[in-house]
Amino acid sequence: xxxxxxxxxxxxxxxxxxxxxxxxxxxxxxxxxxxxxxxxxxxxxxxxxxxxxxxxxxxxxxxxxxxxxxxxxxxxxxxxxxxxxxxxxxxxxxxxxxxxxxxxxxxxxxxxxxxxxxxxxxxxxxxxxxxxxxxxxxxxxxxxxxxxxxxxxxxxxxxxxxxxxxxxxxxxxxxxxxxxxxxxxxxxxxxxxxxxxxxxxxxxxxxxxxxxxxxxxxxxxxxxxxxxxxxxxxxxxxxxxxxxxxxxxxxxxxxxxxxxxxxxxxxxxxxxxxxxxxxxxxxxxxxxxxxxxxxxxxxxxxxxxxxxxxxxxxxxxxxxxxxxxxxxxxxxxxxxxxxxxxxxxxxxxxxxxxxxxxxxxxxxxxxxxxxxxxxxxxxxxxxxxxxxxxxxxxxxxxxxxxxxxxxxxxxxxxxxxxxxxxxxxxxxxxxxxxxxxxxxxxxxxxxxxxxxxxxxxxxxxxxxxxxxxxxxxxxxxxxxxxxxxxxxxxxxxxxxxxxxxxxxxxxxxxxxxxxxxxxxxxxxxxxxxxxxxxxxxxxxxxxxx
Amino acid sequence: xxxxxxxxxxxxxxxxxxxxxxxxxxxxxxxxxxxxxxxxxxxxxxxxxxxxxxxxxxxxxxxxxxxxxxxxxxxxxxxxxxxxxxxxxxxxxxxxxxxxxxxxxxxxxxxxxxxxxxxxxxxxxxxxxxxxxxxxxxxxxxxxxxxxxxxxxxxxxxxxxxxxxxxxxxxxxxxxxxxxxxxxxxxxxxxxxxxxxxxxxxxxxxxxxxxxxxxxxxxxxx
Numbered sequence: 001x002x003x004x005x006x007x008x009x010x011x012x013x014x015x016x017x018x019x020x021x022x023x024x025x026x027x028x029x030x031x032x033x034x035x036x037x038x039x040x041x042x043x044x045x046x047x048x049x050x051x052x053x054x055x056x057x058x059x060x061x062x063x064x065x066x067x068x069x070x071x072x073x074x075x076x077x078x079x080x081x082x083x084x085x086x087x088x089x090x091x092x093x094x095x096x097x098x099x100x101x102x103x104x105x106x107x108x109x110x111x112x113x114x115x116x117x118x119x120x121x122x123x124x125x126x127x128x129x130x131x132x133x134x135x136x137x138x139x140x141x142x143x144x145x146x147x148x149x150x151x152x153x154x155x156x157x158x159x160x161x162x163x164x165x166x167x168x169x170x171x172x173x174x175x176x177x178x179x180x181x182x183x184x185x186x187x188x189x190x191x192x193x194x195x196x197x198x199x200x201x202x203x204x205x206x207x208x209x210x211x212x213x214x215x216x217x218x219x220x221x222x223x224x225x226x227x228x229x230x231x232x233x234x235x236x237x238x239x240x241x242x243x244x245x246x247x248x249x250x251x252x253x254x255x256x257x258x259x260x261x262x263x264x265x266x267x268x269x270x271x272x273x274x275x276x277x278x279x280x281x282x283x284x285x286x287x288x289x290x291x292x293x294x295x296x297x298x299x300x301x302x303x304x305x306x307x308x309x310x311x312x313x314x315x316x317x318x319x320x321x322x323x324x325x326x327x328x329x330x331x332x333x334x335x336x337x338x339x340x341x342x343x344x345x346x347x348x349x350x351x352x353x354x355x356x357x358x359x360x361x362x363x364x365x366x367x368x369x370x371x372x373x374x375x376x377x378x379x380x381x382x383x384x385x386x387x388x389x390x391x392x393x394x395x396x397x398x399x400x401x402x403x404x405x406x407x408x409x410x411x412x413x414x415x416x417x418x419x420x421x422x423x424x425x426x427x428x429x430x431x432x433x434x435x436x437x438x439x440x441x442x443x444x445x446x447x448x449x450x451x452x453x454x455x456x457x458x459x460x461x462x463x464x465x466x467x468x469x470x471x472x473x474x475x476x477x478x479x480x481x482x483x484x485x486x487x488x489x490x491x492x493x494x495x496x497x498x499x500x501x502x503x504x505x506x507x508x509x510x511x512x513x514x515x516x517x518x519x520x521x522x523x524x525x526x527x528x529x530x531x532x533x534x535x536x537x538x539x540x541x542x543x544x545x
Numbered sequence: 546x547x548x549x550x551x552x553x554x555x556x557x558x559x560x561x562x563x564x565x566x567x568x569x570x571x572x573x574x575x576x577x578x579x580x581x582x583x584x585x586x587x588x589x590x591x592x593x594x595x596x597x598x599x600x601x602x603x604x605x606x607x608x609x610x611x612x613x614x615x616x617x618x619x620x621x622x623x624x625x626x627x628x629x630x631x632x633x634x635x636x637x638x639x640x641x642x643x644x645x646x647x648x649x650x651x652x653x654x655x656x657x658x659x660x661x662x663x664x665x666x667x668x669x670x671x672x673x674x675x676x677x678x679x680x681x682x683x684x685x686x687x688x689x690x691x692x693x694x695x696x697x698x699x700x701x702x703x704x705x706x707x708x709x710x711x712x713x714x715x716x717x718x719x720x721x722x723x724x725x726x727x728x729x730x731x732x733x734x735x736x737x738x739x740x741x742x743x744x745x746x747x748x749x750x751x752x753x754x755x756x757x758x759x760x761x762x763x764x765x766x767x
Binding site for chain 2: 105106178232250
């Protein structure tokens with residue numbers, strides 16, 4: 001079938017109108033945008049909780065909230081950011097939009113399932129966030145996002161709502177992963193062999209494998225914890241003969257690979273953007289593609305490094321520590337390949353490329369401190385301190401969020417047919433980068449000096465660095481607001497974009513802008529790899545239609 | 546958008562617009578179902594691992610506890626489920642051969658067998674409840690072990706959770722069987738298109754297979 005359903009002159013945004021046409025749409029691009037809007041909404045909500053936490057830490061004693069509220073704030077910040085923002089952010093939002101276009105396909109393999117998984121996400125989000133208002137007079141959850149037993153068994157029954165929300169959102173993630181795997185296998189355009197597959201898709205494939213294999217274990221773990229609270233099964237409860245550490249094993253068997261559900265697609269976006277803005281073929285295509293699978297594989301073998309002080313055996317500690325170091329190898333392969341691509345390239349500094357640099361800076365710090373923490377002796381000293389908080393914020397924000405925002409700028413012209421203002425974008429980037437480093441770098445120092453995480457108060461000697469961190473976080477928040485403002489302006493009043501403003505060779509750019517309903521006027525045939533840039537050719541001068 | 550290429554003749558093979566052909570769609574749907582079953586294996590596998598871990602730690606208590614389960618009832622259910630897998634296979638092959646009446650009959654038999662499974666399960670559960678045999682925290686039964694051993698009661702937490710999750714899968718399967726039975730009765734699978742029957746068949750065999758593992762693990766091994 002090569003005929004396509006989109007009426008002439010229309011695109012996916014305007015061929016059908018009205019809110020109902022969005023609610024029941026099966027178009028992967030519209031579903032991607034609905035995910036994107038939802039993810040950004042929850043990013044705002046989760047960000048507000050973070051701001052309140054940092055506000056509280058402007059002084060050591062009481063500032064704005066009491067101890068109980070503080071515990072609820074970091075719980076909901078974590079739950080919302082992990083389950084409703086960073087996990088779906090790149091695969092479900094950008095991935096949904098871009099994946100079928102990069103394949104030259106009309107849609108994902110199972111469009112109805114795709115819409116269903118969006119509604120599962122919404123249902124999960126409603127469950128989790130409704131618990132903020134308490135439940136039958138019980139206070140909101142205060143367990144932290146990890147729901148560690150036995151505390152989560154004893155505390156407010158409201159936790160059940162949060163667990164149910166995460167459980168449902170987990171199925172959304174599983175079904176998205178399943179859909180992507182089948183789509184990549186079955187719906188590649190003629191000529192698009194595995195050896196020509198764009199690196200973003202290799203990354204999404206590896207991500208999907210992790211989603212499909214790890215998330216079910218989270219699902220059963222959360223279900224068991226719900227049953228623990230409702231019918232007292234006791235499997236995780238020492239008082240009934242069970243084992244709380246088993247909960248930690250199960251939880252991290254999912255939640256460590258989940259870090260790579262967040263990071264791998266980010267690596268994919270970076271691999272797509274670097275060749276475009278350096279005008280050079282990607283260096284080490286195969287190494288980047290296969291290292292994603294290396295990371296996905298090792299991801300399943302390192303969960304115990306979250307549990308060095310849980311009382312697991314010395315032998316287990318030693319093994320997990322060693323395996324953790326191994327993650328640095330495929331990750332290093334990627335970073336060197338990216339740097340190799342940039343070497344002697346014609347680098348231009350549009351916003352997506354700025355975010356590549358931001359990504360490299362933050363991810364290098366996050367990744368290297370991950371090696372510190374993987375080292376047994378150092379971890380025992382630093383565990384449960386702000387060092388850990390700083391480390392995983394550098395990894396999650398540094399990789400996922402930088403790539404997400406970079407990718408949003410990169411594909412913005414294709415998605416909406418509008419151009420954003422480069423100068424405004426540069427201002428936003430520097431605010432975010434400066435704000436981020438000011439917020440989290442001091443936390444490395446605080447942690448190494450022994451300030452514990454999840455404490456409402458701190459000793460007087462930690463005051464200065466905490467204040468730096470708090471003011472930095474306000475700058476970071478302002479940076480995100482600024483990005484929202486100029487992107488909204490671009491959406492409404494931006495210049496019209498041409499079909500391919502970056503001169504990208506990617507298949508997703510070879511269709512009209514915004515794309516028609518089924519992506520391409522006729523099914524494309526792929527002849528070449530999408531990275532054959534000639535060094536020295538600048539980006540096309542005219543970026544407007 | 547998946548716009549279906551509709552034929553005016555009901556029952557003639559059709560496929561969604563984003564696939565090249567009906568075979569292409571069929572292959573993709575099968576691959577998706579296999580992946581879904583992989584996620585099920587991981588989900589149920591996790592609790593199997595937990596069970597085996599605890600069993601290794603508290604072998605004597607678990608051995609004593611498992612003797613309270615009824616092997617005849619468990620064996621009856623095993624036979625019922627294996628038979629239902631046979632009727633399901635016959636249902637799928639008759640759909641392949643476009644034999645509408647036989648498909649509906651076989652699916653109906655499968656559904657009846659599933660009902661039988663749940664009836665036996667009901668008898669088992671109520672018998673346990675009657676003796677106060679409940680998940681660990683709610684256990685009220687009187688027994689020489691129960692008084693002194695937490696692990697003894699923990700066995701029944703695993704028993705109820707594992708068989709309960711399995712029974713939930715059976716109930717979902719029954720809903721799916723009713724759904725394809727209705728579609729079969731309308732003659733939707735007489736034109737060579739029978740993907741839903743095949744996929745529900747996959748699912749049903751999987752549910753059967755889980756029981757094939759549960760039965761020896763909980764009832765038989767001493």
